[in-house]
Amino acid sequence: MFKKFDEKESVSGVQQLKSSVQKGIRSKLLEQFPYLESYVDSILPKKDTFRIVKCHDHIEIIVNGAGDLLFFRHREGPWMPTLRLLHKYPFFLPWQQVDKGAIRFVLSGANIMCPGLTSPGAIMTQAPKGTVVVSFIIV
Incomplete structure (x- = not known):
């Protein structure tokens, strides 16, 4: 069911986000996950640099400056938290x-x-x- 992830084969590009794009993603995440509002500064700090990792099959992953995978989405669908992020903040989703x-x-x-x-x-x-x-x- 799950294929082993190989960075060289699966990743098609990495793009550092401009601050305006970061603000847009941040506001979209707050709109999608209203319970995240009090923790958004610890998950997505304003001064941190974020990257979008583009994978094959139209999957995008938000990565923070430390290299932690935070959210992913398929095509232009909704952002979904990674399991690691859900383990840290299990209460922001129904x-x-x-x-x-x-x-x-x-x-x-x-x-x-x-x-x-x-x-x-x-x-x-x-x-x-x-x-x-x-x-x-x-x-």
Whole structure:
């Protein structure tokens, strides 16, 4: 399912962002993730330099000056946080808890269906259609 990432084969270009583009991305991220507002200065400091890494298959990744991967997107879609960033700030996305019976299927890469979210042991948080959410399982 997942192909090993090889920098020489997968990366097609790296571009340092101008401050005006950084501001645009920052405002778009705040619009998309309103809970991020109080932590945006620690995630995307204004004085830091950011780069966009362009990969094959139209994937773009935001990288900070230290080389940490922060957000990615496919084509012109919504920005999505990396798992490492979600582990540091797990609260800025709405979350859905999946029941234990869905563990095997989710780990295999299946889409999460309604029965996995409405059965006992599952918790659904209200979110508008098309919103990026975090799904997790408590074992």
